[in-house]
Amino acid sequence: MKKEAEALKTQIEAARKAACDTDMASAASGVAPAPRVQLKTRRTLKGHLAKIYAMHWSTDNKLMVSASQDGKLLIWDSHSGNKVNAVPLKSSWVMTCAYAPSGNLVASGGLDNMCTVYNLKTPVIKTVKELDAHTGYLSCARFLSDTEILTSSGDTTCALWDLETGKQKTVFLNHVGDCMCLALSPDMNSFVSGACDSLAKLWDIRDGQCKQTFQGHTSDINAISFYPSGNAIITGSDDCTCKMYDLRADQEVIGYQDAALNSGVTSLALSVSGRLVFAGYDDFNCNIWDSLKGEKVGVLSGHDNRVSCTGVPVDGMCVCTGSWDSFLKIWN
């Protein structure tokens, strides 16, 4: 069976090589370079008392949720800079937060191995479900709707949960390292996960199958995102690089790296056309990459500690960075 496995791997590599008739940078050589991107800090959101680990925009482009190891979720009105809500967490070891597309619910999770879902619309914010089945930390959560949520865990699995029953509908098994991040496809039929096994995997949400595996990184993949067309994904890793993998070509088409950069990538977000990649690094900066040409076109400097999370709202009007320095900054 080992022989069959080796033969299949060789077959897959050969098929990828055969399809590899160029790379993204060459294909984009005729494209005008992206303009030098100089964004200014428009808001600095102060309120957390400890490291910020995660943030997520609401689909209304105004509200956002952030999670800190001070044991709170804060809901912010990004336009005014005011805090709209504070949700005290049972466990302060939070690693992720998510805003439901409806705006009704938020979720958090972390070293408690659970995903807790809160209703923001009741007179007093209530815990509506504690999703308890993972045997490892919760690294990421994303709502599909008010009734379904996807989670990734340090137990190497991802799961789709039914929020009415509080039970796992589907468990996605294939990674051999802690799952660190996940991203939903624009059409919501699939998602991708990145893990400490340095692989990214594409999954069919409904049948639970791993459809494709993307290799190339040499360390943990901490961040992952879909390209807005839905045909490619971008990953960020502890190996200090980001990569774009095309789903239909089933391989890496361009890498984003610089010999001078020797800090891991913690987070990433794309502008609405996909042209700009905002990648947060351990060296306190967020670098801006031209996704087509692989060149660095700007940097967001201003944090005094690691940039742990980044996010661009649906309307693409700004980018938010969150940091271990306890602040969130909004730039455009």
Added chain:
Amino acid sequence: MSNNNASSSSVAVAQKAVKQLRIEAKMRRINVSQAATDLKNFCLQNAHKDPLLVGVPSSDNPFRPPKSCGLL
């Protein structure tokens, strides 16, 4: 007894790996040139709608109040 369990579980792991590789091997791949062209075209067609790329005039920027002149 424990040896049997260990070897049967590693066989199961190997079987699972082979099953997964078979699924992935079957995939029909397009050329990178085609894929890259499509990605490039998507970017270029949507560039004008990308506020972070083209810039946001302060009148439309919800994060930046428009400058108003004070009367002397």
